[in-house]
Amino acid sequence: MAYDRAADFADVFQHFAVGEAGRPEHSCYPYAPVFPVRLDGGKAVIKRTTGPVTAAAAIARWVEGLAGEDVGVVTPLPLPVDNPAPIGDQVWVAYPWVDGRPYTGSADDVAAAGDLLGRIHAARPAGPGMPEFGWPDHDAASVEEDVAGLRRVLGEHAPDLRDEVPARLEPWLESFMAETLPPVRDGGLPRAAVSMDYKANNLVYVDGAPVLVDPDNAEYAPRVLDLALAALLFHNEMATAPPRLFTADEWSAFSSAYRRHVRLTEAELALWPVAVRYMLLEWGVWTLIDAAEWNDWDDPHKRGFLRDLATVDPGRFPLR
Incomplete structure (x- = not known):
């Protein structure tokens, strides 16, 4: 690399x-x-x-x-x-430069990360000029590109998943514009200035408390999408994190700490499964395909995370 x-x-x-x-x-x-x-x-x-x-x-x-x-x-x-x-x-x-240590995957680190995300989402609104979240506009060609990319990457790096994963994700990708995007885009979900890249590799822990050291992808967006991105991709790229997504216990600790600061609305709770599916199809599929460009599939640690992401059930991250 x-x-x-x-x-x-x-x-x-x-x-x-x-x-x-x-x-x-x-x-x-x-x-x-x-x-x-x-x-x-x-x-x-x-x-x-x-x-x-x-x-x-x-x-x-x-x-x-x-x-x-x-x-x-x-x-x-x-x-x-x-x-x-x-x-x-x-x-x-x-x-x-922030002197501290990286995320370790400990229970305390997980909870502290959820707490910081909640505090960010609960902060006062951003001022003018904050980049606005952009909604995608996929056509049949872009869907086919994603499906072909998934099949190619999995065929090369995880052949046992080459049929299983596209068979599960392809119907969702094909119906994204009709079934996944509209309820999230048009659901009146609360918006905030959010990181849109809240992952362990962007945190440095100082005296046990995390500091966000890469805020540069921030946008004014539905906050529930930022939370969904963290649920799926928090451990991505992080060598000191477990080579997988959050476990049920880790997600419970992360989301409970988050919700000490943010009171999610009924609309957010109702649409949460759709929001997770949205981020899986938009950010997750891209992560799986793009990883091949950087040879991440050849790294055993990163491959463990990518395999878990490819097969994850969005229901793994409940909020109710």
Whole structure:
């Protein structure tokens, strides 16, 4: 797996005034450029963020508001240059480096992660400019692409699942636009500024409490979709997590801690199974297919997670 080279981003380091001695050789993250650096005499991280600079600025204001409510999340460093900043045709942001430990999968870590997600969802609304969640518009060709991708990936990496998984997911994929999307999109579900990437690899634990260190995919979206994404993908990409999704006990601990801060509406509870299916079909199927590009299926630990994701029953994560 190739990591981005710092030498290819000299203009980024120049903007943030990071000298040669303070730069690493490569990104610390395999899927995107994320560079630990020395900045203003301290440890920091510079990373590419998503969307236009107006969206990055809105997310910066959101996390600053969360931090003001003592919610564990990083905020952009106050610098004499723009941060976030458009550099070339991309947007970059510098955050403080958070010294702590990774998620371990312990009962305490699971509950603490659910508690933090609940506090994020319960925080005051985001201000103007927050990116809006986009609803998909699939046609028959895109459905066929997903089905073919699943069959190809499973045929190569999990041949025992090649028929079972598409046979279960294909009817859902074909009926997504008619049966899964409308109730979630049109159900009047409460919306909030949410991470839309709330996973263990984006948390650092400091004195037992998690800090969200990658808020850059945040959107204004139905909060129940963010919760469903966490249910399915929380352990994805995390070497220190179990090679599987949450167990029943772990999900109970995570969701109970979450619900200490968020009172889900009857509409959210009623549509929860549909929301989980939505995220399985949109994010889960993409994760299974995209993993082949990064050779994740060849890693025994990651393969364990991917096999569990491919065969998961959405009913594994009840809220009632």
